[in-house]
Amino acid sequence: MECILVGTGGMMPMPYRMLASLAVRLNGKVYLFDAGEGAQINWKKARIGVRGLRLIAVTHLHADHCLGIPGMLMLKAQMEAPEPITIIGPPGIREFVIQCRKTLEFQINYPIDFIEWPGDKTGIAFSDEHLRILWEPVKHTRFCLGYRLEEFDRPGRFDSQKALALGLPMGPLWGKLQSGRSVAAPDGRMISPEHVLGPTRRGRHIAYVVDTRPVPSIISLCKEADMAFLEGMFLVEHSEHADEKGHLTATEAAGIAKKANPARLVLVHISPRYEKSDLARLEEEAAAIFKSVQAGRDLDVFEVRFPE
Numbered sequence: 001m002e003c004i005l006v007g008t009g010g011m012m013p014m015p016y017r018m019l020a021s022l023a024v025r026l027n028g029k030v031y032l033f034d035a036g037e038g039a040q041i042n043w044k045k046a047r048i049g050v051r052g053l054r055l056i057a058v059t060h061l062h063a064d065h066c067l068g069i070p071g072m073l074m075l076k077a078q079m080e081a082p083e084p085i086t087i088i089g090p091p092g093i094r095e096f097v098i099q100c101r102k103t104l105e106f107q108i109n110y111p112i113d114f115i116e117w118p119g120d121k122t123g124i125a126f127s128d129e130h131l132r133i134l135w136e137p138v139k140h141t142r143f144c145l146g147y148r149l150e151e152f153d154r155p156g157r158f159d160s161q162k163a164l165a166l167g168l169p170m171g172p173l174w175g176k177l178q179s180g181r182s183v184a185a186p187d188g189r190m191i192s193p194e195h196v197l198g199p200t201r202r203g204r205h206i207a208y209v210v211d212t213r214p215v216p217s218i219i220s221l222c223k224e225a226d227m228a229f230l231e232g233m234f235l236v237e238h239s240e241h242a243d244e245k246g247h248l249t250a251t252e253a254a255g256i257a258k259k260a261n262p263a264r265l266v267l268v269h270i271s272p273r274y275e276k277s278d279l280a281r282l283e284e285e286a287a288a289i290f291k292s293v294q295a296g297r298d299l300d301v302f303e304v305r306f307p308e
Contacts, residue, residue: 001026001151001204001304003227006035006042008296010210010233010247010269011064016276018042018298019064020269022208022229024149027130029054032072033147033208033229039068040075046299050076051083055126057133058089059210060144061096070100077108084111088125088133090143091116117145131203136221138212140246146212148221151203154306155180155193163196204304207262210269213243214252222260226304230256232267232282232295235274250282254289265293266302 002025007018019036023043030052032039043050053076058066069087076082087093094114101108115125117135125135125147134148158178160170168174168191173183182192207222210231222228232250234242242249248256250267257265267282274282279295286293 001206003206003229003302003304004046004048005229005266005268005296005298005300005302006032006039006046006048008268008270008298008300009064009272010231011272013038013064014272016298017270017272019068020210020231021068022268023048024206025052026151028052029128029130031055031057031131031133031149033057034059034065034210035068035072036064037067038071040071042298043072043075046301051079053085054083054128055086055088055133057125057135057147057208058087058093059146059208060090060140060142061092062142062211065211066093066096069097070104070106073097073101073108073112074106076110077106082110084113086113086115086126088115088135089117090145091119117143134221136217138209138217139215140211140213144211146209146218146221147207148225149206149208151205153203154201156198156200159196159198166191166195168196202307204306206304211247213246214248214256218256219260222256222262224260225262226307227264227266227302228257228260228262229266229268229296231269232286233269233271235278235281236285238271238273241271250286250295251289254286254293257290257293263292263307264302265290266300267293267295270295 004023006021009017022033024031126133131151135145138146205225207225207228230253232253233247234249
């Protein structure tokens with residue numbers, strides 16, 4: 001699993017920082033969280049490719065989080081026989097995309113499925129054969145969602161000594177057991193996976209939460225995640241802007257991480273008032289509360305390893 005920061009900025013794209021957007025790549029598929037204006041520029045720089053783009057998850061309908069969607073859809077439409085894509089987000093995301101297509105008259109040669117927040121605590125927004133994505137409302141100046149991506153649990157470790165003791169020779173039968181299927185031993189006995197597999201192993205978990213004030217839902221989204229991408233938009237000296245505009249300071253993000261205990265915290269959605277040289281100050285303020293933190297830079301790539 002790879003997490004690629006397509007952008008790390010907030011409000012407006014800058015020459016040195018595009019807007020906050022995260023691509024998660026797993027088993028050849030790509031799951032994109034937010035797409036502000038110009039998202040396809042860094043997408044191309046990162047050489048992510050659009051063939052595997054399966055989902056766009058939108059936090060809210062502010063320009064710096066959704067104006068890049070038409071460009072991403074048109075980019076995917078340049079392929080031959082592209083696969084369907086799903087767009088999930090707040091109420092209104094379907095209307096936004098459909099109206100953009102109607103007004104701009106661009107053609108799409110693949111199906112688009114829309115899933116909008118239904119207004120209850122359903123928890124799971126999307127799932128496929130690899131993972132599920134959960135959502136919860138956070139607190140911004142308009143309705144906004146935070147997301148948690150959870151790779152499905154994997155089978156436990158295969159115990160070859162147990163398999164041999166049960167009379168199963170090395171070969172195809174081992175693979176079937178590892179995939180969760182029961183097999184017949186050479187003497188006719190049925191052997192089930194629990195006879196040779198250890199405890200189930202947790203998949204990798206990623207949180208993506210931006211544009212919010214501190215609320216309990218952020219803690220549940222980030223709880224024990226392998227990586228948490230949280231906005232750290234302002235330094236403490238500018239905290240009045242965070243409170244007024246519905247954002248987090250770097251120290252507030254770190255305080256949330258201290259409670260939720262993710263393995264790593266990456267600060268994103270950085271205010272355009274800060275130059276590249278200011279990122280170290282954001283890191284220092286956050287690190288005073290939560291040690292495993294860094295400020296995200298555009299095109300940073302994080303390899304996410306299994307918890308064990």
